[in-house]
Amino acid sequence: MAKADIKPKSIHHAKKWSDDVENLYRFQQAGYRDEFEYKQVKKVDMVECWPETGFVKKLQRRDNTFYYYDKQRECEDKEVHKVKVYVY
Amino acid sequence: MGFFVLFGFVFKVRGPPIAGAFKERPTKPTAFRKFYERGDFPIALEHDTKGNKIAWKVEIEKLDYHYYLPLFFDGLCEMTFPYEFFARQGIHDMLEHGGNKILPVIPQLIIPIKNALSLRNRQVICITLKVLQHLVVSADMVGEALVPYYRQILPVLNIFKNMNGCTEMNNFIYYSLHVQFI
Numbered sequence: 001m002a003k004a005d006i007k008p009k010s011i012h013h014a015k016k017w018s019d020d021v022e023n024l025y026r027f028q029q030a031g032y033r034d035e036f037e038y039k040q041v042k043k044v045d046m047v048e049c050w051p052e053t054g055f056v057k058k059l060q061r062r063d064n065t066f067y068y069y070d071k072q073r074e075c076e077d078k079e080v081h082k083v084k085v086y087v088y
Numbered sequence: 089m090g091f092f093v094l095f096g097f098v099f100k101v102r103g104p105p106i107a108g109a110f111k112e113r114p115t116k117p118t119a120f121r122k123f124y125e126r127g128d129f130p131i132a133l134e135h136d137t138k139g140n141k142i143a144w145k146v147e148i149e150k151l152d153y154h155y156y157l158p159l160f161f162d163g164l165c166e167m168t169f170p171y172e173f174f175a176r177q178g179i180h181d182m183l184e185h186g187g188n189k190i191l192p193v194i195p196q197l198i199i200p201i202k203n204a205l206s207l208r209n210r211q212v213i214c215i216t217l218k219v220l221q222h223l224v225v226s227a228d229m230v231g232e233a234l235v236p237y238y239r240q241i242l243p244v245l246n247i248f249k250n251m252n253g254c255t256e257m258n259n260f261i262y263y264s265l266h267v268q269f270i
Contacts, residue, residue, distance in 0.1 A: 029141065058147075058185075065132045065143035068181045 008033065008086035017073075017080050023056050025075035025083045030059040030067045033086050109247050112208050120163030121171055129156075131174060142177050153189040154196065157182055161200035164216050165207060172215075179219055183226040190227045197223075198237045205244040213248065 014021045024034055032038040035047060038059065048058045050071045059067045075083065123129055130151065132143035160182060163175025183190060204216045220241075224231040234241070 061143060063132070063143075065145055066147055067141055067143060068148060068185055070184060 006088055008088050010087045011084050012087070014080050014083040014085050017075060017077065019054060021080060021083050021085070022073055022075050023054075024085060025079065026056040026059065026067075026069050028083060030061050032059075033084070036088075110208060113206060115165055115167065115207060118162045118165050118171075120159055120175055121166065123159055124163075124171060124174065129159075129174070129178070131178065142174060142181070144181070148182060148185045151182070153182065153186060153193050157186075157190070157193050158196040158200055161197050161219075162203070164200060164204035164212065164219065167209065167211060176215060176219070180222065183219075183222050186226060188227060190223070191229055191233060194230060194233045195237075198240055202240050202244075205241065208244065208247075213244075217245075 014024070027034050027038055030038075032041065038047065039045065041062065042060055047056055049055060050057050053071055055071065055073075056069055057071075058069070061067060130144055130146040132145060157179075160175055160178040163171055163178070166172045166175055201216060201220070204212050207213075224234065
């Protein structure tokens with residue numbers, strides 16, 4: 001069964017920043033749990049990312065407006081603990 | 089001779105009146121504010137700005153930069169929320185994702201930049217300088233494209249360059265000299 005169809009089993013808050021935490025932060029800013037939910041809701045295979053850093057570049061929100069993100073890190077240390085990490 | 093010395097002691101000669109070089113100029117209504125209030129910008133205005141982002145109704149890649157970028161730059165003169173926020177963030181997003189669409193628009197950005205600097209407001213000047221820093225790294229040859237317009241941008245910066253805390257201003261001036269002469 002594809003991960004996109006499975007609900008997460010557990011959730012915890014991020015403790016330390018990493019590239020994955022940065023991308024989770026970006027997805028959650030746009031109103032999604034993570035990349036799996038975004039692909040499921042928007043029915044896309046790929047997410048547009050910055051080639052230099054691999055961070056998410058652009059997301060379409062549920063109201064069909066667009067969020068654009070910087071090439072560099074946007075999630076500050078004080079925001080890291082608010083990022084939710086979902087375990088499948 | 090003694091009469092003139094006595095005259096100088098009795099009547100103090102005052103210096104010239106203050107020219108007002110540092111005095112802030114009053115702001116005028118901007119085209120940015122007019123378009124914003126009409127809802128002409130492709131940005132979601134009611135959005136929650138907790139994340140310090142604006143939501144675009146149209147993909148930035150599809151925007152006409154010749155039309156919208158000068159309008160956003162016109163908003164640099166704004167000092168109050170939400171105008172100042174949307175202008176600044178809109179410029180940031182458009183420069184970050186504009187690529188080769190930015191260079192042809194440079195000539196149209198000079199008047200809004202000059203107007204913003206002419207206000208002589210410290211906050212506006214600092215924000216404009218940060219925008220200029222972003223502009224010159226946003227695409228190739230942008231710095232060089234600004235050289236013919238230095239005579240319009242640099243004079244106001246020259247007035248403030250010796251003031252304390254003007255790091256951005258000094259950085260931009262040194263960058264300008266570097267691009268022009270090296």
